[in-house]
Amino acid sequence: MALTDSEKDFFSTLVADYAQKEVFFSFRKALDKVGKNAFVRNRLLREDDPSFTRLPVQADPEDGFLYRFDRSQRLGKSLLHALGAFYILDASSARFTWELSRLLPPRALVLDLCAAPGGKSISLKVRRPDARLFANDISRPRALEMARNVERMGLCIPLLSLDPLSLDVPSLFDAVLLDAPCSGSGMVRKEEKMAKDWSRKKVESLLPIQEALIDKALSLLKDGGILAYATCSLSKEEDEDQVERLLRRNGDVQELALEERKEYCRGRHGVHLLPGTFEGEGFFFSFLRKKGRDAREAAEFKPKKKAPEEGYSLFTYRRQDYLVESMPSDLVHLDYLKPGIRIFDASDHPKFPYDHDYAKVTTKHPLLPLSEEEAVRYLRGEELRTNRNEGDGIYVLTYDNLRISFAKKDGSRIKNYLSKGLRQEVLPLGV
Numbered sequence: 001m002a003l004t005d006s007e008k009d010f011f012s013t014l015v016a017d018y019a020q021k022e023v024f025f026s027f028r029k030a031l032d033k034v035g036k037n038a039f040v041r042n043r044l045l046r047e048d049d050p051s052f053t054r055l056p057v058q059a060d061p062e063d064g065f066l067y068r069f070d071r072s073q074r075l076g077k078s079l080l081h082a083l084g085a086f087y088i089l090d091a092s093s094a095r096f097t098w099e100l101s102r103l104l105p106p107r108a109l110v111l112d113l114c115a116a117p118g119g120k121s122i123s124l125k126v127r128r129p130d131a132r133l134f135a136n137d138i139s140r141p142r143a144l145e146m147a148r149n150v151e152r153m154g155l156c157i158p159l160l161s162l163d164p165l166s167l168d169v170p171s172l173f174d175a176v177l178l179d180a181p182c183s184g185s186g187m188v189r190k191e192e193k194m195a196k197d198w199s200r201k202k203v204e205s206l207l208p209i210q211e212a213l214i215d216k217a218l219s220l221l222k223d224g225g226i227l228a229y230a231t232c233s234l235s236k237e238e239d240e241d242q243v244e245r246l247l248r249r250n251g252d253v254q255e256l257a258l259e260e261r262k263e264y265c266r267g268r269h270g271v272h273l274l275p276g277t278f279e280g281e282g283f284f285f286s287f288l289r290k291k292g293r294d295a296r297e298a299a300e301f302k303p304k305k306k307a308p309e310e311g312y313s314l315f316t317y318r319r320q321d322y323l324v325e326s327m328p329s330d331l332v333h334l335d336y337l338k339p340g341i342r343i344f345d346a347s348d349h350p351k352f353p354y355d356h357d358y359a360k361v362t363t364k365h366p367l368l369p370l371s372e373e374e375a376v377r378y379l380r381g382e383e384l385r386t387n388r389n390e391g392d393g394i395y396v397l398t399y400d401n402l403r404i405s406f407a408k409k410d411g412s413r414i415k416n417y418l419s420k421g422l423r424q425e426v427l428p429l430g431v
Helices: 005-015 021-030 091-101 120-125 140-154 191-199 200-220 240-249 356-360 371-382
Strands: 037-041 066-069 087-088 109-112 132-136 174-180 219-232 254-255 272-273 282-290 311-316 318-324 337-339 368-369 395-398 402-410 413-417
Touching: 037 091, 037 120, 066 091, 066 200, 087 120, 091 120, 091 174, 091 219, 091 282, 109 120, 120 132, 120 140, 120 174, 132 140, 140 337, 140 356, 174 200, 200 219, 200 240, 240 254, 240 282, 356 402, 368 402, 371 395, 371 402
Parallel strands: 109 132, 109 174, 174 219, 368 395
Antiparallel strands: 037 066, 037 087, 219 282, 254 282, 272 282, 311 318, 395 402, 402 413
């Protein structure tokens, strides 16, 4: 069900506090239209790869990893999506991490405090693979969904599911992302149910939660660190008013100025992205730096054994070996949902020795390319037949530079070791 005219008029009034007349009317007009979807491309797939050139997408003129597409396109059901070629998210969320990626120092230690389902962490890691990124979400079901998304993309991001307000770590992060729980009014064009769910009472109930999370995020930053605050709300109370209250109660914080852009709607603090002037949904973000010069560097833990892959350390957690890109000593004690890329299958009676996650990064096993039709069938759970001349043994199956999973070639058979939870029906390209 589409928004009613009265709902469109009401949500337009929320932007009147900060939008100039032309922006206001552009926003109101945009509520009558259907916005586009977007995705962030994985570095594993290049723009000139044959499969990617077949996608019906439009590249963002500035962000080299962002692409938009019509909502009628079922890219979320496609083979490339299943193999981690891209992550679908709103273009406004992607712009937030694009701006943040340009502010981070080399090898920045970053925490995403309320991260699920993982879009901002994933899009930041894609742009800044050098960043040492940790992602947390208080909701375990949503954190498990985030874990599936991170695994699909083949990224190494330690994952947590803890109450962010109880997080017991020192002030050591270069940046903390806080996409705060909010009223969601910026999403009313995309998800009409958000309009039915919105109320002034809901906004007011969220303000103290947002304020507590902001203060917690600030406490986790080292001196000079960046607090990246965001909401998908149109309400100034959740947006620039929260930033202003932080600046008033804490003199050790300064707001960072961003480059002026015609698609940005400036509030008293921060930036609003609005349909009509930005090709995405309603979103707000602001970047603030913690003042001071006593910036401690996080010391790394010392592994007892060498990792089987270059560029990683071996971290043993609950008797399982994981590959990690970084594990500061001050973060070793945390209760992880998943601290990195697991190497071996941890099930009681594994059919295959290695974890599916490890197939995304291993250099110890040869690659076996599949055709598009073979890749679709393998994801479905089928055993494949082949006339290839490669010898028998364990391989990592690939399609167009994207890794699928481990498999065992035995004569003309390619045995399927995908667990039932990973099997899925996907659409070939162009369908």
